Amino acid sequence: MTAIEKIMPISTVEHNAIVSAQGDITIAYEASLPEIFTLSDRDYEAYHQTLIKAIKLLPVNSIFHKQDWFTETSYKANFETEDNSFLSRSSERFFNERPYLDHRCYIFLTKKPKDRKLSSSVYSNILRKSIVPQQTVNPVLFNDFLDSAGQFERILKDSGFITLRRLTDEELAGTGNRPGIIEKYCFLQKEGEKTIRDVHIKDELRIGEAHCKLFTLSDAEDLPALCGSRINYDKYSTDRTKFSIGFASPLGQLLPCNHVYNQYVFIEDAPKTLKRLEAKKLRLQSLSSYSRENAISRDATNDFLNEAIGQQRLPVKAHFNVLAWSEDEAEIKDLKNKVSSALAQMDATPKEETDGAPQIWWSGLPGNQADFPMNDTFDTFLEQASCFLNLETNYRSSISPFGIRFGDRLSGRPVHTDISDEPIKLGYTTNRNKFIIGPSGSGKSFFTNHMVRSYYEQGTHVVLVDVGHSYKGLCDLVGGYYFTYSEKDPIKFNPFYLTDGDVLDTEKKESIKTLLLALWKKDDEPFTRSEYVALSNALTLYYQHLDAHSEIFPCFNSFYDYLMEHYMQVLENGKVKEKDFDIGNFLYVLNPYYKGGEYDYLLNATENLDLLNERFIVFELDAVKDHPILFPVVTIIIMEVFISKMRKLKGIRKMILLEEAWKAIAKEGMAEYLKYLFKTVRKFFGEAIVVTQEIEDIISSPIVKQAIVNNSDCKILLDQSKYQNKFDAIQELLGLTDKEKAQVLSMNKANDPKRKYKEVFISLGGQYSKVYRTEVSLEEYLAYTTEESEKMKVQQYSEKYGSIQKGIAVLASELRNQNS
Ligand SMILES: Nc1ncnc2c1ncn2[C@@H]1O[C@H](COP(=O)(O)OP(=O)(O)O)[C@@H](O)[C@H]1O
Ligand SMILES: [Mg+2]
Structure with a gap:
């Protein structure tokens, strides 16, 4: 047996580079790729072109090697945090040990010395007993190479698709207690593992207990006839939409087994390559009359040469392989099926390497790329070769501490997602408002239960207005305030009364004015500027009047009295015309709220609901949802409670969520108020959320559309398969892109039948959109269910x-x- 150090082809690791015994220099990056299922066709094309541009910058005699690791891992729950709630703990237990494929991506750039002998499979250094003496590196060449690498790095970074981090000496070579990338590759160590294993290369490649299978794309014949930057993902596509994934994704995130996907592009002297091929062509030509095969091969070479010259393409050599492994004998047979079916999706056929496997594996060792057996490469162009690069990674969690737990689409692995603050920070959105739409039963309330619970547990003050009893369970669980409207126990409120901490500033006045206008005006009746001014004056004078008469209690009744007894006179003195402010009409319309009127209790409470310190409040309005006056007025009152709360709680996050209730105020021409709410909320660290199932309601009212849709940067859609046929209207209303449409219609199309969950689509300002799982523990389910x-x-x-x-x-x- 040979000790691995003896044949280790690495001479030294220094200056964050690996130097091989032959004098090849390799630098390495850890790359962070875009998340799978988030790119559009156009993104794929741009991304592909970026890679081509970057690789083209590498000097002759260099190697681009991308190594994507996909390892079976499981989610490790955190049971340490003490302050977790009952439901959070249940969620940790539920997801503990959830298997998923962890992904890491490394990019190695290798520069060979000028006169280096090319390697082939008969001459691989894995077969040697010891390695030739070291060669020294020319510092000028090293710096030139670093310059090209720097440009390569910049192009990729500037594209916004990839970020790169150069690996340091320690990360390459490891330290006393942490293995470096070289060692990790040798022993196929998962993240955090340190086990050193025996490597067997006779009969099969076996590393410790892991039986390895190596599948290669090293022959032009095995390659697909057509390649591109993307392909359709059938599982998520519909009759109307094509869902895009990267061309090589079937070999990446979508190949469900332990594997490393190695992608090589060898950059050689292009004119020399063309000359070589030209010579090959002539030789093939002379043989073509003997064998038809040669004729075909000659044609292929001819085409290749024509393309190289005609389209200015860079001829390169390339090689791709998948190293898959398993410790489970039974699973090993399955590996081949998995890889074959992955390649079939790309229209390629895998070749299983047996004898050559160890050499190919060995040259994937970081720093040893230049020892790649060149007889296992094929001639192609950079454009084509780049199609085989894996472009994506799995879902990432937000960096922000604030967020909700969702699951990634493939495994359900928890991802922590901030859809309020981080998108603003990243410039995707300018407000936190959300618009949620989905047909009945699609999971809107379930989703919102999950969302408000997460927000509540992170300190948010939550006000919910519901008409379907969907939040009772959660409210009880968190010990919130549950208010059910009934004739016997109606809501009472007093917008004029200033409680502790309330001041009569412009904001407060503004909110009273908006409330009065909303109560006064009907559907298609806009208010005029003069009406607005008149009401504004009335309020100011009313409060001055109160100051002078401390015996008067501020409430709607005394305001009404004031209007009748004093303000009428004021208007007359100022000669305000009826058409400018019809006070008679105002008093008439608002009379039901005045002493003795049908709704005189609504605005004349002697003490206000003190909801300032209640963090979780549900108003259940089922009993009045068909009442033409009470429903809208009560809804507005609640909003008013929320707004006044909002103004007092500085620096605390607040949320108001309206389930269908917004319809009441939309219909009654009170939409101005809605608009006011949506706009104001932003200034006070708040968010307004509207939940609806009927698109028509929104389309039919332009003001609502403007108030809600245009002021909600976050759009959340539940399953729309019921609406497939009228989805165009939804798409237009929400301004969704075609990519977003494809994402929306892909929801719940390929769910894991073994698990109970639904998917949800979230778009942030149209700039960033993703479909997640809303998968929860049984305890959470029981708290949220609406069945x-x-x-x-x-x-x-x-x-x-x-x-x-x-x-x-x-x-x-x-x-x-x-x-x-
Ligand atoms: N993410 C989910 N996971 C599991 N079950 C769900 C999920 N979403 C919805 N459901 C089930 O579907 C039912 C209906 O969902 P619900 O949220 O009430 O729909 P909507 O509010 O859109 O009418 C829920 O009671 C629950 O049983
Ligand atoms: Mg519902």
């Missing part, structure tokens, strides 16, 4: 065991036992 029978069961258990938390805990464990 009547399940809700009843939770309620029964809650009563029986004393609290909803205990009820859910017992019910969840019973259900789990039933299933196992």
Whole structure:
């Protein structure tokens, strides 16, 4: 047996570069790629062109080697944090050990010394007993190479698709207790692993217990007839939409086994290559009369030469291989099937390497790329070769500490996602408002339950207005304030009364004015400037009047009194014409809210709901949802409560969510108020969220469209397959791109049948969009569910065991036992 150090072809690692025994210099980067399922056709093309441009900058005699590692890993839950809630803990337990493919991408750039002997499979250094003495590196050449590498790096970084981080000596060679990338490759170590294994290269390539299979694309014959930057992903495509993934993604993130995908481009002297091929062509020509095969080969070479010259393409040599491994005997047979079917998607055929496998594997060793057996490469152009580069990685979590837990589409692995602050920071959005749309049963309420819970647990003040009893469970669980509107217990409120901490500033006045206008004006009746000014004056004078008469209690009644007794006179003195402000009409329309009127309780509360310190409030308006006056007025009152709360809680995140309730105010021409809310909320670290199932409601009212859609930078869509036929209208309304359309229509098309979840589409300012899983633990499910029978069961258990938390805990464990 040979000790691996003896044949190690590496001479030294210094200046963040690896120098091989032959004097080849290799530098390495860890690359961070775009997330899978997020790029458009145009992105793929631009990205592809960027790679070509970058690789073209590399000098002659250099090697571009991209090495993508995909290792089977499982999610490690964090049970340490003490302050986790019951549901958060249940989520950690649920996702603990969830398997997924971890991805790392490295890019190696190697420069060979000028006169280096080319390697071939009979001369690979893995077969040698010891390595020839070291060669020294010319510092001028080294610096020139670094210059080209720097340009290469800049092109990629500037494109915005890839970020690169140069690996340091320690990351390359390792330290006493942390393996470097060289060692990791030798022993196929997963992230964080340090095991040193035996490497067997006789009969098969075996590293420790892992049986390795090597599949190559090293022969032009095995390659697809056509290649490009992207292909269709059938699972997510529909009759109307084509879903794009990178051309090589089937060999990357989508190949579900431990594997390393090695991608090589060898840059040689282009004129020399063409000359070589020209010579080959002539030789082939002379043989062509004997064998038809030679004639075909000659034609191919001819085409190649024509393309090189005609289209100014860079001829290169290329090689691609997938090294897949498993420690499980049974799985090994399956590896070939998996790789073959992946390649079939690209229309290529894999060749399983047996005898040559060790050499090919060995030359993938960081720093040893120049020892690649060149007989295993094929002639092509950089444009074509670049199609085989893996372009994507899996979903990344937000860096921001704030966010929601979603799952990635392929495995459900938890991803922490900030859809409020980070998008603003990154310039994707300018507000935090959200617009949620999906047909009935598509999971809107379930999703919003999950979202508001996450926000609540991170300190947000939440106000929900609902008409479907969808938030009772969650409200009970977090000990929130649940208000059900009923005739016996109507909402009472007083917009004129200033509670502690309230000041009568412009904002406050503005909000009272908007409220009064909303109560006054009907559907298609806009208010005029003079009406606005008149009301504004009325308010100012009313408060001056209050200052002078401390015995008067501020409320709607006394305001109404003031208008009748004093303001009428003021208007007359100032000779305000009726057409400028019809005070008679105003008093008439608002009369029901005045003493003795039908709704006189609404605006004359003697003490305001003190909701300032309630962090979770649900207003359930089911009982009045068909009432033409109460529903809109109550909704506006609630918004007013929220707005005044918002103004007082500085530096604290707030959220108001309206489930269908916005319709009440949209219809009644109170949409101005909605617009006001959406705009104001932004200034106070707040967000307004509207949930709806009917697109028509929104299209039919331009002001609503403007107020809600145009002021919500975050668009959230649930399953739209029901609306496939009218999706164009939705697309237009929301201004979705074709890529976003394809993403939306791909939702829930290929869900894992073994798991219970739904997908959700989230677009941030049209600049960044993704589909996630909303997958939750059983405990979370029971807290969020809107199914009547399940809700009843939770309620029964809650009563029986004393609290909803205990009820859910017992019910969840019973259900789990039933299933196992
Ligand atoms: N992400 C999800 N995971 C599991 N079940 C879900 C999910 N979303 C919705 N459901 C199921 O679908 C039902 C209906 O969802 P719901 O949110 O009430 O729909 P909507 O509000 O759009 O009418 C829920 O009660 C739940 O059983
Ligand atoms: Mg609902």
